[in-house]
């Protein structure tokens with residue numbers, strides 16, 4: 292039997308997509324930046340299905356591209372154009388296996404979406420904290436494979452920080468399972484860390500045990516019009532001391548970014564309590580507590596601290612519907628950028644104190660190299676993470692800019708590197724940045740990564756062309 296017939300035998304013909312129409316959704320990334328081809332897209336529904344797929348593909352020497360919700364922003368889940376790969380779409384392997392309210396943990400299959408995890412956690416009065424704009428699509432496996440960050444890292448950490456245990460099908464088709472719910476477990480190498488952030492290059496994650504948190508009883512947003520990034524990070528530093536751990540988000544949005552939201556998402560409405568749409572930068576912070584009175588005390592302390600420092604305290608937004616309206620604006624930024632057209636995306640990590648310097652130096656260097664360039668920047672400034680997207684408003688000029696992506700990247704990454712930053716803060720490397728990773732990784736890092744890759748996947752069949760160069 293050929294490979295397709297074997298996969299149909301294992302999974303059933305309706306779970307093996309062969310026609311171009313059925314495959315189309317799986318062969319292009321969310322931004323429309325990458326298009327690939329595959330001999331099949333398969334939809335496993337159990338860990339055993341995944342084992343069978345990996346073994347059959349291994350026997351046939353066929354590369355595998357793992358895919359979750361296909362919301363990644365670096366092309367990691369898109370196959371190359373050779374048409375040889377099998378895409379393993381994990382969205383039907385999505386059961387919540389167990390929720391332990393006392394241990395504050397949840398075990399779920401890799402295709403469960405973030406929204407599914409949140410609902411399951413809330414059913415026992417707990418919080419699954421990982422929050423992204425694409426949470427209705429992004430999966431547990433995809434967020435683990437990219438070590439996703441998002442909007443609440445400041446308080447709860449990245450996906451890696453939330454993971455207690457993993458179940459993984461290795462490239463040779465064997466199962467490694469340690470779905471441990473333990474918080475302390477120093478028994479040799481912490482193997483799960485190898486697969487978190489590996490973007491599917493070392494194995495297919497089939498399930499995980501994740502931490503849950505107490506569900507906050509009260510949340511408030513602070514919406515501040517600020518002159519520039521410097522003022523935002525000063526406000527953030529003050530907030531860190533006043534809120535002492537109760538701050539859950541700190542997001543910066545540039546004026547151009549806000550203008551794109553207003554252009555492309557007319558349904559996005561700034562609530563009256565936040566004032567008029569800012570003409571300058573917007574800075575928003577979320578504070579949450581397990582008691583409404585305590586939250587009020589924190590907000591009062593914030594107003595006093597701002598008065599003492601002669602800083603604006605901003606609009607304090609308590610009503611749930613007003614907070615939801617502001618979060619819809621924040622979560623709509625990536626979508627409005629996408630509707631505006633293709634851009635050169637950067638997802639950089641910086642020491643928070645260096646953010647203003649990065650913005651002024653990178654902007655000046657880009658303007659000198661590409662006069663009139665438009666910089667759409669926003670991000671999780673409380674984590675030192677900026678999205679820094681480059682484009683021209685004029686479509687013809689924009690096409691020419693995209694052709695010069697390498698030159699534009701070099702300008703940006705030179706400044707990032709000089710300031711001790713990272714070229715990939717939370718979106719990963721995918722097929723977008725392997726060469727840049729190789730150029731910026733500390734000496735010896737790529738060789739070490741290659742040794743790990745070779746040890747686990749000697750034939751290089753697991754998500755080839757992603758993360759590592761060459």
Ligand SMILES: Cc1cc2nc3c(=O)[nH]c(=O)nc-3n(C[C@H](O)[C@H](O)[C@H](O)COP(=O)(O)OP(=O)(O)OC[C@H]3O[C@@H](n4cnc5c(N)ncnc54)[C@H](O)[C@@H]3O)c2cc1C
Pocket residue numbers: 321356357358359360361362363364366367368381401422423424425428429430431432433434435436437438439440441442490491492494495496497622625626717718721754757
């Ligand atoms: C509107 C929007 C907002 C976003 N906001 C954020 C944000 O705030 N923070 C952030 O970090 N990211 C953000 N992202 C990026 C994206 O959502 C994350 O990278 C997410 O982790 C991808 O999950 P996914 O299930 O869609 O994975 P996919 O895109 O399907 O895959 C991503 C990578 O993981 C691998 N993979 C997927 N599933 C598995 C598995 N089970 N086992 C092994 N490897 C696997 C794939 O091969 C690929 O390399 C955003 C994206 C969008 C579209």
